[in-house]
Amino acid sequence: MTLIKAVNLAKAYGEQVLFTEANFLINQGERIGLVGRNGYGKTTLLRLLTGEEEPDQGTITFPKHYTVGHLEQQLSFTRPTLLAEACLGLSAAQQGESWRVEKILLGLGFVKADFQRPPAEFSGGFQVRLNLAKVLASEPNLLLLDEPSNYLDITSIRWLVRFLQAWKNELILITHDRNLMDQVITHTLGIHRQKLRKLAGGTEKFYAQLAQEEEIYEKTRINEEKKRKEIETFINRFRYKATLSTRVQSRVKMLEKQERLEKLTKAEELEFSFPEAPIPGKLIMEAKKLSFSYQPSGPLLIDDLSFTVRKNDRIGIIGKNGKGKSTLLRLLAGDLMPVSGELRHHPGLQTAYFGQTNVERLQPDHTILEELMAVSPTCTTELARKISGAFMFSGDLALKKISVLSGGEKSRVLMSKLLLTPSNLLLLDEPTNHLDMEACDSLVEALDAYNGALILVTHNEMYLQALVNKLIVFDRDRVFLFNGNYQRFLEEIGWETDQEREAAKAEELASTPSNHRKALRQERADIITRRSLVLRPLEARINQLETAISLLEAQLQQNNGELITASAAGDGDAIARLAKDNAAINEEVEQLYTELATVTDEYEQASAAFEAEMENLDAG
Structure with a gap:
């Protein structure tokens, strides 16, 4: 059932046209990933849906009494405690059901001891989490999330993925994290060439289909x-x-x-290439019994940490927010000094550092071009324009003063300066936060091609899987080196929340009398049997639907290949026949995706019910 209709939308700011004659529908239960380059209008489209802005042309219609909720950027709180503020998200009918909010707060990384603290005591990142908790608790008909993972750590992102996978209403999600998006969404909506295009499925399918269609168009x-x-x-x-x-x-x-087809302009591509300095030797940095605290007699954020950095090392720094990951990177960059221990460098070490606080080092009276050209005397205006254009500051935008840039724009300027800084060690602190999805893909390729050493703080699990071969882990109140890749870490250690859950179950089981344990085992076996009887047919149907979709999409690819050949040969009959076939296949695929979403929802609801039954049994 169609709930939201956008018809003939147009929006521009002066001469910058974001989209024109744009149309899309949102159906019941659809979870949509909104994609497109930075500056193409993703956030503007969300503001049109909330009513904060009006389209220049066209209409957006909603059902009566339909609610739209979005993540507030304003950090303004009116209640004395964290829990009381978060409970403002509850509906009138849910007042008093604070347990709903408590579950969300815990999932987003707060602890029970935080519930009675004033919101003003928390950092800006945790205040954003509080706003996120409020909108999730409000359960709107349409949930709009714009980069919700920017202030979350890995464990909180994993929780958010599970929460959104179970979301029964409509959702539009903007995120640079392809892994997060593809785990959650049922459809992809893209802003491309000032138009909106929606397809069932994830981002990879969307971009592949777009590329294929443009190839056919051009031929x-x-x-x-x-x-x-x-x-x-x-x-x-x-x-x-x-x-x-x-x-x-x-x-x-x-x-x-005859209507003349216009030649497609080449879409802007963001290209990264980090200049490399000669690598001085096998060992380029060594930390011995490193300790650090921000206060002379305060608690140690880092205690007795030792590790070496060799020329081919790719080290990921992971852990919950606020535990010391960025602090460690600042120590390695020389911004901070350890309270004890030793940090030794090879004399030929050349470091390039991207940090969250480095924006303060930008000269506010410089233009973007001037800031880039100040990095190196060999940087010409032409080179500076090429690099600034790669970071979406083309033309007159490169002449903007640093002082008028947003936080995200300043971060892009900082990243662009690294492309003029030869190095044999890259230190990067959350480099993806202000990039779009395409830029993140380009960045991971550039880091993979970089021949120096890399030390990276990131909450992006795709980056960890693709790039790192060692980890520095901030876990509970300790920090240690894990000599293995991220997948091995997950298999051998895992995250604290998973450990705690399993430990709690083991402890509870150990304290249960043997006759009671026998009864519990029998009840668990009954639940598992019933679960299998319910879920197995649903799993089989999901597999059938996924297979059918794969076969049809393979046929679409084959047809598109034939369309390219027919277009080159000027075979009008073949073009018409294949276009008709593709329209029918696309319609069938859309129907199968709709059924897949329904069956998957049934599976998730049933699975959640059995999981709750099992948890209630374990709780006694």
Whole structure:
């Protein structure tokens, strides 16, 4: 059932057109990932849906009494405690059901001891989490989330993924984290070439389909342009021959009726390439019994940490927020000094550092171009413009003063300066937070190609899986080196929340009398049997639907390949037949995705019910 209709939308700011003649529908239960380059209008579209802004043209219609909730950016609180403030998100009917809010707060990384603390005591990142908790607790019909993971750590992101997977209403999600998005969404909505396009499925399918369609379009345009020139040649050659006047006029009318396909402009691509300094030797840095505290007699954030950095090391720093990850990176960069221990560098070490606080080092009176050219005397205006353009500061935007830039724009300037800084060690603190999805993909490719050492703080699990071969782990009140990749860490250690859950179950089981344990085992076995009887047919249907979708999408790919061939050959009949087939296949795929979403919801609801039954049994 269609709930939201956007018809003929247009929005521009001066000469910058974001989208025009844009249309889309949102159906019941759809979880939509909104994608597109930075500056294409993703956040603006959310503001149109909330009513904070009006479209220049077109309409957006909602059902009566339909509610829209979004993550507030304003950090303004009116209640004396964290829990009381978060409970403002509850509806009138849910007042008094604070347990709903407590579950969300715990999932987002707060602890029970935080519940009675004033909101003002928390850092800006945790205040954003509080706003996120409020909107999740409010359970709106349409939930709008714009980069919700920017202030979350890995454990909180994992919780948020599970929460959104179980979301029964409609959702539109903007995030640079492809892994997060693809785990949650049922459809992808993209802003591309000032139009909106929606497809069932995840981001990879969306971009593959877009690329294939543009290839077909361009080959068709070239073929039609060739035919047009042939017709124009015929007209010019035989215009004055009386015997061919009828045929000439026929071709003139044909040209007048023919709609000319415009050549597609090349989409901007963000390219990263980190300049490399000679690597001085095998060992480039060594930390011995490193300890640090911000207060002379205060608690140690880092205690007795030792590790080495070799020329090919890719080290990920992981752990919950506020435990010392960024502090460690600042120690390694030389911004802070340890209270004890030793940090030794190879004399040939050249470090390039991207930190969350480095924006303060930008010169506010510089333009973006001037800031880049100040990095190196060899940086020409042409090179500075090329680099600034790669970070979405093309044309006159490169002449903006640093002082007028947003926090995200300043972060992009900082990242762009690294492309002018030769190094053999990169220190990066959450480098993806202000990039779009395409830029994140380009960044991981550049880091993979970089021949120096890398030390990276990130909450992006795709980056950890793709890049690192060692980990420095902040876990509970300790920090240690894990000599293995991220997958091995998950298998051998895992996250604290998982450990605690299993430990609690083991402790409870150990304290239970043997006859009671026997009864519990029998009840657990009954639940597992019933669970299997209910879930197995649903799993089978999900597998059938996924197989059917894969086969149809393979047929679509084959048809698109044939369309390219037919376009090049100018075979109009084949083009018409294949286009008709594709329309029918796309309709069938959409129906299968709708059924898949329904069956998956049934599976998740049933699975959650059995999980709750098992938890109640364990709780006694």
